[in-house]
Amino acid sequence: MARILIVEDDRDLNNAYCIILKNEGHEVALAFNGQEALKKVQNFSPDLILLDLLMPIMGGLEFLQHYNRPKIRKNVKVLIFTNMENSPEVTQAYKLGAYRCIIKSWTAPHNLARVVTEALQAPAAAATA
Amino acid sequence: MPESHAIAPDHLPSEQRAEAEALFTSIGDGAISTDAFGRITRINPVAQRILGYREDELLGGWFPKKIIAVTPDDTVVNLIDRPISKAFLTGHSISEKMHYRHKDGRIIPVAISVSPILVDNKPLGAIEVFRDITLQEEIDRMKSEFISLASHQLRTPLSAIKTYSHMLVDGYMGKLTATQKQSLRTIIGAADRMNELVSTLLNITRIESGTIAVTPKQVQLYKAAEEVLKELSLPAADKAITLSLRCRDKSRATIKTDSLIFKEIVTNLVSNAIKYTPENGKVTVTVRPRAKDVLMQVNDTGWGIPKYAQDQIFSKFFRAQNIVKRETTGTGLGLYLVKGLVDALEGTIWFKSDEATGTNFYFTIPRKTKQAVRPRRRRPTVSKQTTNESN
Numbered sequence: 430m431a432r433i434l435i436v437e438d439d440r441d442l443n444n445a446y447c448i449i450l451k452n453e454g455h456e457v458a459l460a461f462n463g464q465e466a467l468k469k470v471q472n473f474s475p476d477l478i479l480l481d482l483l484m485p486i487m488g489g490l491e492f493l494q495h496y497n498r499p500k501i502r503k504n505v506k507v508l509i510f511t512n513m514e515n516s517p518e519v520t521q522a523y524k525l526g527a528y529r530c531i532i533k534s535w536t537a538p539h540n541l542a543r544v545v546t547e548a549l550q551a552p553a554a555a556a557t558a
Numbered sequence: 559m560p561e562s563h564a565i566a567p568d569h570l571p572s573e574q575r576a577e578a579e580a581l582f583t584s585i586g587d588g589a590i591s592t593d594a595f596g597r598i599t600r601i602n603p604v605a606q607r608i609l610g611y612r613e614d615e616l617l618g619g620w621f622p623k624k625i626i627a628v629t630p631d632d633t634v635v636n637l638i639d640r641p642i643s644k645a646f647l648t649g650h651s652i653s654e655k656m657h658y659r660h661k662d663g664r665i666i667p668v669a670i671s672v673s674p675i676l677v678d679n680k681p682l683g684a685i686e687v688f689r690d691i692t693l694q695e696e697i698d699r700m701k702s703e704f705i706s707l708a709s710h711q712l713r714t715p716l717s718a719i720k721t722y723s724h725m726l727v728d729g730y731m732g733k734l735t736a737t738q739k740q741s742l743r744t745i746i747g748a749a750d751r752m753n754e755l756v757s758t759l760l761n762i763t764r765i766e767s768g769t770i771a772v773t774p775k776q777v778q779l780y781k782a783a784e785e786v787l788k789e790l791s792l793p794a795a796d797k798a799i800t801l802s803l804r805c806r807d808k809s810r811a812t813i814k815t816d817s818l819i820f821k822e823i824v825t826n827l828v829s830n831a832i833k834y835t836p837e838n839g840k841v842t843v844t845v846r847p848r849a850k851d852v853l854m855q856v857n858d859t860g861w862g863i864p865k866y867a868q869d870q871i872f873s874k875f876f877r878a879q880n881i882v883k884r885e886t887t888g889t890g891l892g893l894y895l896v897k898g899l900v901d902a903l904e905g906t907i908w909f910k911s912d913e914a915t916g917t918n919f920y921f922t923i924p925r926k927t928k929q930a931v932r933p934r935r936r937r938p939t940v941s942k943q944t945t946n947e948s949n
Contacts, residue, residue: 441718448730483710512713514757514789515821516706523785532789533717534753537724540792 430454431549434475436466436492437510438484442533446479446510449538450545463487467495475505477549480527482511482518490518493525506548510536587689588668594681596621596642608668608690610661621686626659630667645672645684655691667691702764709760713753720749758891761822765898770819772902774927777817779852780805780845786824787843794832800840801828810847815927819899826896827856827919835860835916851905851922862913871909872897896921903927 433455437443440461447457458473460466464487466478482489489509496507506528513519514532522530528548531541579600582589588605592598598616606613609625616624621642627635637643641652651673657665672686723742726734734742764770780803787801794801805811824843831841835858844855863871867878875890900907900921911917 439714439718442714442721445718445721445725448725452730512710512717513706515786515818515825517818519785520817530785530789531792534713534720534749535789535793537792537796538721538728538730539724540795544792 430456431476431545432456432458432473433477433479433545434458434460434466434469434473435479436460436463436484436489437479437481438462439481445538446541449541453542453545455545463489463492463495466492470496470505477545478505478507479510479545480507482509482513482522490521490525493522493527497526506551508544508548585687587687589685589687590616590621590625591675591683591685592621592642593683596646596684598624599683605688608660608666608688609658628657628659628665630657630665632659632665641670641672642684642686645674646681649674649676649679649681658688667695702770705760705764709757712756716749716753716756720746720753723749755891758895761895762891762898765895765902770899770902772816772819772927774814774816776812777815777820778808779811779813779815779820779854779923780808782817782821783824783843783845783854786821786828790825790828790832793829794841797832797835797837797839799832799835799838801832801843802840803843803845805845805847807847808845811845811852813852813923813925815903815923819903820923823896823899823903823921824854824856826892826899827921830892831856831858831860831917831919834858839916848922851924854921854923856919857916859916862915862917863909863911864913868909868911872907 430453433450435443435446435450435457437446437459438461443459443461447459450457458469458475460469462484466480467487469475470478480489480492487495489511493507507522507526509519509522509527509530510533511519511530512533514530519530528551529544531544536544582591582600583602585602586604588608589600589602590598590605591600598619598621601611601613601616606616609616611624622637622640627640629635635656641654641656644652651671653669653671655667655669658668660666667690668688669691670686670688672684674684675682723745725731727739727742727746783803787803791801828841828843835841839859840857841859842855842857844857846853846855864878867876870876871878872893874894876894897907900923903923904927905921905923907919907921909917909919
């Protein structure tokens, strides 16, 4: 099982994803904005990051810009979880090395678990975008 | 002082000349007149203020050289694309939005209207009236930002409602009875409808209020369509529907258009196709590059559109009876929105449908879409040839 960092400012959704992924046997850490996530990646060393885009203090795109710096990002896939489909932010997230973008309001828990499993099993992501 | 026949020809009585000049000077927008060779003969105080030049710096100069038109990224606009050139060439009034370079280098967005002055069909000059639309553009940008933020904020609590309801159904919080599960599925269905309604209404608001901005850039249509299909793969998988994407010549499928509007059109057509296709069906998106445009096709093996309903498919709130019986959750706004978005990209949309085999939607996107800050003030039009929908 894997170590997954959930970065989501909405506490209800953060809690829900935590329950779903723990139920799948994963070890989960939570962050509520990009700044907290940057601190967590140092100690928690996640195998996968679930990242919201629109968050206070530091949003998902800014997090990716910092995370892409040499020596910080390892071969960790980042799944974008957002409700801003077809937005410039999603296009930018792909440019910054996001592995896949998932629309929250279209995704049932069993699909979340499936997407996470697929991402973990897929070949390693590039170190930077 | 150059000749001033463009505004107040010398042969006019002095009272009429004075009246014409006073009228020109007091126009509330910027106004510049030229002679038949495009040399500046008059420039009113508002034009001097907008452009930052004094009258004596411009009078007698060649209009296209003195008044520099640029793109938003400060590339000089070709002479042939200037409204004043078009007015001289066609003999008609031309209205366009453009950017002028201020004397201090700033780029000023302007709305221009230029008319040739014709006497006995001979051009004597032209008058250009323009106004600074910086504030209007800023308001448009803020409106778009608000709509985007409102959309996101409305959907976040809906996502929580849907996720927790799903978790209850899936047994994350213990076993439920069949009746309890059914009640939760009703909540999920309602959240889905609300989600769909929020995004459709916000998009329609953008189109009908004219605040939808068309920003053309080089777009790889195959790649853009692929991203949309990735996003829709989960709802498709829920119904065991196979999504596929085809393109004969990917290298020719890169065109200058608005990527986000294009993806919004494909998202709507494909999610419609998924919604109105029975389980184990197929939805195929095809990208066909052609000489002047790219033809997009969205094909499904769904329930199809009855013949009697085909004329009304792009109308607001219309839903075909065969669909209402099977699927109660549609808003009847999806294809109305799609038509408006295709219009915004200067494309055309039509369809072929059969209740036995499914529906094919086609739309074209021209290889070059014009930039427009507020491109559509009109509502999406409905033409008989292009009417249809599978929902």
